[in-house]
Amino acid sequence: MSLFGKSWTLFKILGFPVKVNPTWFLLFFLIVFSLSSPGGLFSAWLEQDDVSASTLWLLGVIGALGLFSSLLIHELAHSIVARRTGMPVGGITLFIFGGVSEMEAEPPTASAEFFMAVVGPLSSLALSAFFLSTWALLRFVLESPPTVYYLFFYLAIVNFLLAAFNSLPAFPLDGGRILRSFLWGISENLYSATRIASFVGSAFGMLMMIIGVFSLFYGGGIGGIWLIFLGFFLRQAAISSAQNVKMQQTLGGETVGRFMTAPPVCVSQDISIDQFVHDFVLPYHFSIFPVINDEGKLAGIIHSLRPGEINRDRWPHTLVKDIMESGLSGNKISPDTSATEALSQLSKEQGQRLVVVENGYPVGIISLRDLMDFIQLKSNLKTS
Numbered sequence: 001m002s003l004f005g006k007s008w009t010l011f012k013i014l015g016f017p018v019k020v021n022p023t024w025f026l027l028f029f030l031i032v033f034s035l036s037s038p039g040g041l042f043s044a045w046l047e048q049d050d051v052s053a054s055t056l057w058l059l060g061v062i063g064a065l066g067l068f069s070s071l072l073i074h075e076l077a078h079s080i081v082a083r084r085t086g087m088p089v090g091g092i093t094l095f096i097f098g099g100v101s102e103m104e105a106e107p108p109t110a111s112a113e114f115f116m117a118v119v120g121p122l123s124s125l126a127l128s129a130f131f132l133s134t135w136a137l138l139r140f141v142l143e144s145p146p147t148v149y150y151l152f153f154y155l156a157i158v159n160f161l162l163a164a165f166n167s168l169p170a171f172p173l174d175g176g177r178i179l180r181s182f183l184w185g186i187s188e189n190l191y192s193a194t195r196i197a198s199f200v201g202s203a204f205g206m207l208m209m210i211i212g213v214f215s216l217f218y219g220g221g222i223g224g225i226w227l228i229f230l231g232f233f234l235r236q237a238a239i240s241s242a243q244n245v246k247m248q249q250t251l252g253g254e255t256v257g258r259f260m261t262a263p264p265v266c267v268s269q270d271i272s273i274d275q276f277v278h279d280f281v282l283p284y285h286f287s288i289f290p291v292i293n294d295e296g297k298l299a300g301i302i303h304s305l306r307p308g309e310i311n312r313d314r315w316p317h318t319l320v321k322d323i324m325e326s327g328l329s330g331n332k333i334s335p336d337t338s339a340t341e342a343l344s345q346l347s348k349e350q351g352q353r354l355v356v357v358e359n360g361y362p363v364g365i366i367s368l369r370d371l372m373d374f375i376q377l378k379s380n381l382k383t384s
């Protein structure tokens, strides 16, 4: 799942890439502002201590960095347990609503899900206890200046709030995952457990949006807006998680060969761009075409938008093989691959079609549409 577009990898920790999404900078700014601006938390706490504005801003930045380090530890705890139970983890992404560990599959068992989820709030609670005792030590034993101990007091509070918020039984928050693991353990049915958990999750999302709207009316400002967005995001995440599990359940046991369109419409590598546009792009409207060599084997793929990047005068003299993509690891799949694997590959790739290849020959095309139609058909048959 790529949240809100592209993310940059900052560094790797214990083998997990840590990525940051552009929206994260907005959150960072909002947090620093909420701490250090004249009406902010640190400004209020340190009002009597005659602290300069630049010190306040510096404290705000350190506080925000401390919060993000805490978030990272929370997500690392999830990722470590997930990896131990054999779940592939794509990495940790920091974005506008905090952090998320990218699990690339559902947990193998209900107990694996329980442990994976519960370590999140537990690690935040442990961090909160650590910061609280450091605060007490600094304040009462070492008698350090208030600028220092308030920083630890703040981190103790936010980690406690993080633990509390994530414990809400609102799937896919940690508490919701714990709820799902219980339901799954009792019913032994991941699908029905997910359906109930995501219903509760989307209800919580709705509630947050309503509270956000009310808080806007009562002068909640940016906090209200953020709550509305957070509720909306939670609701979407709950709904799409349920859809994902449903799709995986429906596609379970099926292979790509069953859904592909065969034979595929192939383009010879030696025709001109002119001919490609007139004989293929315009009549078929496909997003990509497999390109074949003289033996009929797959030589590459070509996107239908690719000729648009070439000057029109050059179309008659440029060949398909000159502008095709020959790497194409991501757009290729074998007919024996499971349909669920195809589904996750299709949602990762921007192009909505994959070339099905057997012994080097293109034997079909599979699209998101093909899989969706099947899921639709199967669920219609079940309900009727």
Ligand SMILES: [Zn+2]
Binding pocket: 074, 075, 078, 120, 121, 166, 174
């Ligand atoms: Zn968590």
